[in-house]
Every structure is written in C-alpha cells, then in structure tokens.
Amino acid sequence: MAKDTDQTFPEIREAVRKLCARFPGAYWRALDREREYPTEFVAALTEAGFLSVLIPEEYGGSGLGLGAGAAVLEEIHRSGGNGGACHAQMYTMGVVLRHGSPAQKEAYLPKVASGELRLQAFGVTEPDAGTDTTRITTFARRDGDHYVVSGKKLWISRAEHSDLMVLLCRTTARADAAKPSDGMSVLLVDMREAVGNGLTIRPVRTMLNHATTELFFEDLRVPVESLIGEAGKGFRYILDGMNAERILIAAECIGDAKFFIDRASAYARERQVFGRPIGENQGVQFPIARAFVQMTAASHMVDHAASLFEAGQPCGTEANMAKLVASEASWYAADMCVQTHGGFGFAEEYDIERKFRETRLYQVAPISTNLILSHVATHVLDLPKSF
Numbered sequence: 001m002a003k004d005t006d007q008t009f010p011e012i013r014e015a016v017r018k019l020c021a022r023f024p025g026a027y028w029r030a031l032d033r034e035r036e037y038p039t040e041f042v043a044a045l046t047e048a049g050f051l052s053v054l055i056p057e058e059y060g061g062s063g064l065g066l067g068a069g070a071a072v073l074e075e076i077h078r079s080g081g082n083g084g085a086c087h088a089q090m091y092t093m094g095v096v097l098r099h100g101s102p103a104q105k106e107a108y109l110p111k112v113a114s115g116e117l118r119l120q121a122f123g124v125t126e127p128d129a130g131t132d133t134t135r136i137t138t139f140a141r142r143d144g145d146h147y148v149v150s151g152k153k154l155w156i157s158r159a160e161h162s163d164l165m166v167l168l169c170r171t172t173a174r175a176d177a178a179k180p181s182d183g184m185s186v187l188l189v190d191m192r193e194a195v196g197n198g199l200t201i202r203p204v205r206t207m208l209n210h211a212t213t214e215l216f217f218e219d220l221r222v223p224v225e226s227l228i229g230e231a232g233k234g235f236r237y238i239l240d241g242m243n244a245e246r247i248l249i250a251a252e253c254i255g256d257a258k259f260f261i262d263r264a265s266a267y268a269r270e271r272q273v274f275g276r277p278i279g280e281n282q283g284v285q286f287p288i289a290r291a292f293v294q295m296t297a298a299s300h301m302v303d304h305a306a307s308l309f310e311a312g313q314p315c316g317t318e319a320n321m322a323k324l325v326a327s328e329a330s331w332y333a334a335d336m337c338v339q340t341h342g343g344f345g346f347a348e349e350y351d352i353e354r355k356f357r358e359t360r361l362y363q364v365a366p367i368s369t370n371l372i373l374s375h376v377a378t379h380v381l382d383l384p385k386s387f
C-alpha cells in the first residue's frame with residue numbers, strides 16, 4: 001500500500017477496512033455481473049453505524065463532521081468496494097436536518113440513523129432539463145391536504161432501495177415565478193406508499209452497477225405534511241446538500257485513486273518482463289508517481305472543502321473544485337493502472353476494469369466538469385456568463 005500523506009480518523013479507517021475485508025473483489029464482481037444491489041454490505045455498514053456518522057447524537061447518529069463521512073467512503077473505495085449503493089443514506093437526510101420541522105426531524109432522523117428507514121433517493125434530474133435544474137417540469141399541484149405530482153425523472157439512483165425520497169418539483173411554473181430558481185419545492189415521498197399508486201420505477205442499465213432508475217409520476221398523491229421547509233424555496237435547500245454530496249464523492253474518488261495506485265505499484269514490483277520487474281522502468285514508474293502526486297494534491301483540496309463545510313463557511317466553490325480535481329485524479333490513476341497491468345488490466349478477476357468503469361462516473365455526476373469550470377470562470381474569475 002502507498003504511504004498515506006494524511007491519516008485523519010485512523011480508528012474509523014481501520015474499522016471500515018476490517019469490515020470491507022469481509023466483502024472482497026469476488027463479492028463485487030458477482031454483483032456487477034448481475035447488476036445486483038450489495039444488500040449484505042449495506043446492512044453491515046448500517047449495523048456498524050457508518051452510515052449515520054453525520055446525524056447528530058440527539059437523533060441517534062454519531063454527530064461527527066463531514067471529514068468522518070469522507071474517511072468512511074474513501075476507505076470503502078480504497079478497499080475495492082463502492083459506496084455508491086448507500087452513500088446517499090449519509091447525506092440526503094441533511095435537507096430534513098437543516099430545513100425540516102421539529103416534528104419531521106423527530107419522525108425521520110432517528111429511524112434513518114438506525115437504518116429502519118432508508119432515505120437514499122434524491123430526485124432532481126429530468127430528461128428534458130439536464131443540468132439546467134430550473135427547467136424541471138415535474139409539478140406538484142395542491143389539492144386540499146395533498147399535493148398531486150405529475151412528471152418524470154431520470155437517473156434517480158437507489159429508488160428501488162429507498163423507503164423515502166427527497167423529490168424536487170415545481171409548485172409554481174417557471175414562467176410564473178419571480179426568478180427561475182423560485183417556485184420549486186422539496187417533498188419527502190414515502191416510496192412504500194407511492195410505488196404502484198402513481199409512481200412507476202423503471203431501472204436503467206448502465207456501464208456500472210449503480211441501481212439507477214427512471215421515475216414516472218402520474219397523479220401521485222403526497223400529503224402536504226411531506227413538504228420540507230417552505231413551498232417555493234426548494235432549490236436553495238437542495239443546493240446546501242449538494243456541497244456535502246460533492247465533497248463526499250470527491251473522497252470516494254480519492255479512495256479509488258489510492259486503490260489504483262496500490263494495485264499498480266504492487267503489480268509493477270512483481271511482474272517480470274525482460275528479466276526484471278516492469279516497475280524498474282521509469283516509463284512505468286513515472287505514471288504511478290504522477291498519479292500519487294495528483295491524488296495527494298486533490299486529497300488536500302477535499303480536506304480543505306470538508307473543513308470549510310464543517311465550520312459552516314461558504315464552500316460551494318471549494319466543494320466543486322475538490323470534486324473536479326479528485327475525479328480527474330481518480331480517472332488518471334484508473335487509466336494508469338490499466339496500462340501498468342497490460343492485458344491483465346482488462347481481465348475481470350483483477351477488479352481493475354470494474355473500478356475503471358465505476359470511477360468514470362464522477363466526471364459526469366453529480367455535476368459534470370464543464371459546469372464546475374463554468375462556475376469557477378464566472379463566480380471566481382469574474383468572466384462573462386455564457387448562459
């Protein structure tokens with residue numbers, strides 16, 4: 001294993017590593033082949049309390065900061081596993097914690113902390129809106145003590161494995177709102193009641209095992225008590241949670257990069273070609289060293305963004321930059337690792353091709369690289385807006 005330049009939360013990391021050792025490559029390969037959900041792994045993480053680290057102690061969690069959540073996810077990814085099946089259970093509750101009523105917090109957070117309720121579906125993206133979230137059209141019309149929801153969502157991960165979903169929808173049409181970002185609201189949808197009663201879930205098969213889906217709403221009735229915060233202000237509530245999501249996903253990228261660097265270094269030391277280890281050639285060494293340099297730099301950016309978040313400081317730019325550099329570092333490391341392994345980089349049993357496919361996602365989701373660059377260009381560098 002490559003030497004770590006930082007060792008935050010050593011006890012948490014050690015415990016996560018031990019847990020992950022029970023779920024080796026063969027476990028993830030079998031699931032990947034069938035596109036199945038890692039139920040046993042998620043149950044073990046839940047039981048060990050790793051998915052409730054960010055929930056305050058008064059609601060049954062560990063009350064730790066974002067850095068602790070980042071350490072958990074980084075170690076899962078470094079071990080060769082994937083946190084994508086359940087990372088949202090850690091942070092989706094943030095919208096209830098920050099904007100829910102006292103009654104909603106009491107009703108949901110202790111059960112999310114214990115794992116009795118899975119709150120890990122986050123319904124924002126729509127096929128016709130893309131990254132321009134203000135163009136979403138899924139609409140919740142008030143009808144007495146219910147909202148009646150119609151529309152569709154795409155790429156909603158873990159919807160089939162969630163009891164609750166945070167849904168962003170319009171309660172005022174874009175054309176009638178004072179600003180494009182006004183008029184959107186957050187509903188906490190009970191999936192157990194919704195499916196078959198106005199909500200249809202259709203799985204979307206992708207290049208990685210991510211349990212992602214398409215959702216169709218046809219006059220789904222949702223009680224008004226499910227509204228989080230004030231109607232019309234949902235976009236702002238969602239943005240808060242996105243910073244946490246970007247920082248945690250950046251930590252997963254750091255874990256992926258470490259996985260690739262560990263594997264490539266070990267292979268380069270052992271594999272003999274032309275009568276010597278391939279790692280003796282600088283043409284093989286330097287890409288591994290470069291991957292380590294990039295990962296280390298990105299890791300510091302992730303820590304910086306996480307400390308700002310923990311201190312309650314504005315961190316939108318830093319969270320975005322952390323996600324950008326970490327996703328690029330993990331992708332560079334993935335490509336390097338395949339190259340270092342030659343033909344074996346393509347063999348399923350090495351887990352490298354699987355992790356290569358998995359880490360590619362993070363330059364597109366939860367936000368694509370171009371949109372981050374656009375944010376930095378216009379919000380930090382004061383360049384003219386292009387859209």
Ligand SMILES: Cc1cc2nc3c(=O)[nH]c(=O)nc-3n(C[C@H](O)[C@H](O)[C@H](O)COP(=O)(O)OP(=O)(O)OC[C@H]3O[C@@H](n4cnc5c(N)ncnc54)[C@H](O)[C@@H]3O)c2cc1C
Binds near residue numbers: 131369
């Ligand atoms: C496996 C997977 C899981 C996901 N899970 C979820 C989930 O659980 N919940 C959820 O709500 N969403 C989810 N998403 C959606 C994800 O957040 C989006 O795919 C992502 O934000 C990119 O949006 P888009 O696909 O609509 O791309 P588009 O907005 O259509 O953009 C396509 C490309 O064009 C570029 N582009 C667009 N506009 C501009 C511009 N003005 N300037 C420069 N470049 C531009 C983008 O950078 C991108 O590369 C998931 C996606 C995937 C693939």
